[in-house]
Amino acid sequence: MTVDEAIQTRMSVRAYTPQAVAPETIQDILQLASRAPSGTNTQPWKVYVLRGASRNSLVEKVCAAHEALRADPALAAEYREEYDYYPEKWVSPYIDRRRENGWGLYGLLGITKGDKDRMHAQHQRNFRFFDAPVGLMFTLDRVMGRGSLVDYGMFLENIMLAARARGLHTCPQAAWNGFAKIILPHIGAGADEMLVCGMALGHADSSAIVNSFHTPREPVSAFTHWLD
Numbered sequence: 360m361t362v363d364e365a366i367q368t369r370m371s372v373r374a375y376t377p378q379a380v381a382p383e384t385i386q387d388i389l390q391l392a393s394r395a396p397s398g399t400n401t402q403p404w405k406v407y408v409l410r411g412a413s414r415n416s417l418v419e420k421v422c423a424a425h426e427a428l429r430a431d432p433a434l435a436a437e438y439r440e441e442y443d444y445y446p447e448k449w450v451s452p453y454i455d456r457r458r459e460n461g462w463g464l465y466g467l468l469g470i471t472k473g474d475k476d477r478m479h480a481q482h483q484r485n486f487r488f489f490d491a492p493v494g495l496m497f498t499l500d501r502v503m504g505r506g507s508l509v510d511y512g513m514f515l516e517n518i519m520l521a522a523r524a525r526g527l528h529t530c531p532q533a534a535w536n537g538f539a540k541i542i543l544p545h546i547g548a549g550a551d552e553m554l555v556c557g558m559a560l561g562h563a564d565s566s567a568i569v570n571s572f573h574t575p576r577e578p579v580s581a582f583t584h585w586l587d
Contacts, residue, residue, distance in 0.1 A: 372528035374567030375491040392517035397510035485534040491561035498552040
């Protein structure tokens with residue numbers, strides 16, 4: 360697969376088969392991804408690979424917390440993200456794209472506006488890694504500056520493209536971030552680490568309708584300014 364093909368076919372897959380991914384393959388992906396650039400070569404990424412019992416145990420813990428949060432919204436104070444992934448106030452055109460994405464996905468799944476039960480169930484699929492056999496958790500030492508998040512983005516993209524080159528798919532997931540107080544001790548992260556995001560990794564379930572959902576992209580003319 361060419362680099363162009365890997366980029367063009369990368370997507371956020373939300374349904375996986377139970378087919379295992381060999382540890383050697385994960386190792387190769389991470390080794391290749393580590394060639395990502397970082398400011399003064401700090402290489403700030405830390406990766407935790409969850410499979411088998413460790414994966415399943417975390418899934419059950421976070422799913423239970425997610426259910427408890429729904430039953431008692433006051434618990435939200437206990438589950439806060441350590442950094443702002445999304446803006447406090449949404450404005451156009453970003454809110455428009457967000458809505459298009461959300462209702463496009465829900466519409467495909469037959470989830471109508473106001474169907475809170477099915478919305479909740481679909482959201483909880485995040486915390487099962489969409490049934491992927493491999494879950495990845497990424498952390499960053501808190502001592503690092505915000506620029507390390509730029510470095511991290513390039514590292515994450517490398518992982519996703521290297522996975523595609525091996526016939527695999529991924530789904531980067533910021534949804535886990537609010538449950539860091541459960542995740543960090545589970546994976547054995549140090550007290551000086553913060554959760555950046557999670558990621559599902561595995562073989563896409565081609566029969567799942569959710570995987571037919573493809574998000575649009577703005578044309579180059581919409582985000583580029585040419586200066587001569």
